[in-house]
Amino acid sequence: MAKELWKGNEAIAEAAIRAGCRCYFGYPITPQSEIPEYMSLHMPKAGGIFLQSESEIAAINMVYGAAGAGARVMTSSSSPGISLKQEGISYMCGAELPGVIVNVMRGGPGLGTIQPAQGDYFQATRGGGNGDYRLIVFAPANIQEVVDLMQEAFELADRYRMPVMMLLDGMIGQMMEPIEWKKPPVSPDDLPKKSWATTGTKGEREPNIINSLFISPEACNAHNHRLEDKYRRVIANEQRYETNDTDGAKIIFVAYGTPARLARAAAGILEKEGIKAGVFRPITVWPYPYEALHQVAAQESVKAVVTVEMSTGQMVDDVRIGVNGVKPVSFVGQAGGVVPTPREVANAALKALGR
């Protein structure tokens, strides 16, 4: 099939429609406003619902409602707006509702800046809302991956009955690259029927109740352990990552999203200076591919692991967990909308080697 040039944000919206998403609720915010803009035009044409809510809080609760009724549903926002959605996300996890949430990250904290950043990593992977919950979090680094993962996100949300987050930086949302629409996504019809959804009893069954409230501590404890079992299955089955030139490398860069591309440019600089460097790129940042990272870092050739982020250092905690002390781990990054340069990243590697 011929390649098409797509902007990240618009590609996300189109991928969602192709994946059978028929409800979009959201509120505009830079740098993701092309998502609701695209949805406002194309979702009605697909026979779906586009609704610009009065706030981000309203939007996530509309997602909760539509998911409860069995619909394929999504919302999108950027960092400050995602903060507003945290309560709803926690409730969705408690009530085991599937849905896709897109965060096109900008600089923070607070209103911050509209330029690209990655300061929401802790919020996405550790839970910005209350309670023991997890989200599957995809972190694509190019537009092809954006559309492939967006289509898969809906499938995984349905299979595990949990929200899936697409975690992008503003750069990925704004840039254009050629893509191919590959295999069609798994249709909701080919997945287990949503027998739990509140679709009306028609007098034929007991009512379904969707709730995250468990008054009895024993019942709430049991519910938490059931969620834990589910999260263990996700950890066992859904870790994704990519490696570039990591075999026999002296330096391992670890980065997700745009910084992974900068790290590869930095590896190119180091190669010209006679130092072999590779890049380990988590594609799921939850579940985090700890063991795969450990294997790469533990190679005899590796002298140092350097984490690159558009933040002041968040994923580096996961890198330390994965590397688990077998090699020194250091960090380089910029925050607030400033993107580190490949030279800066390469210099951080030289410093890690004591040069």
Add this chain to the structure above:
Amino acid sequence: MAYHEIIVAGFGGQGVMSIGTTMSEAAMAQGLNVSWLPSYGPEMRGGTANCSVVIADTEIISPIVLEPSELIAMNQPSLDKFEPTVKPGGLILVNESIVERKVKRDDVRIVYVPSLEIASELGNMRVANMAMLGAYIEATKFLKFETVVDMLRNIFTSKKAHLVELNEVALQRGAACVRL
């Protein structure tokens, strides 16, 4: 190996972004890899805007261009900002109509294009950016004029079909500035 890292910069409303997307579409049609990255910010008509385009016959590593191999400067602030960043041996295309100074660098190739005069002579100010693109195509010789003209035929259909020829002439007039 071809690896073009391009910055197109100017005022909002000068067609800066569309020069970038047209190049990207044309390169893609010729089977090359491309990325297009806009500057985005609290900008408005008359403010500054730029986009970074990478075109390569290999995988594109980073879409961010810090040291362009080619710069298209549509106004003076853009030339002031990006002239020092161009790679030695690179190319600077200057919109001579409104940029009031010459390029200071002596280690790059320079082409001046009177884009507004060309557009004015053709009777449509909106084709000024196509004159710049024509000069770029001629100076770098990896995109084909036929590819761009085919794209124009797909964009301008029925009532707008007459705009294909106008844009094509603007491309050629821009290209002629390189041949001087």
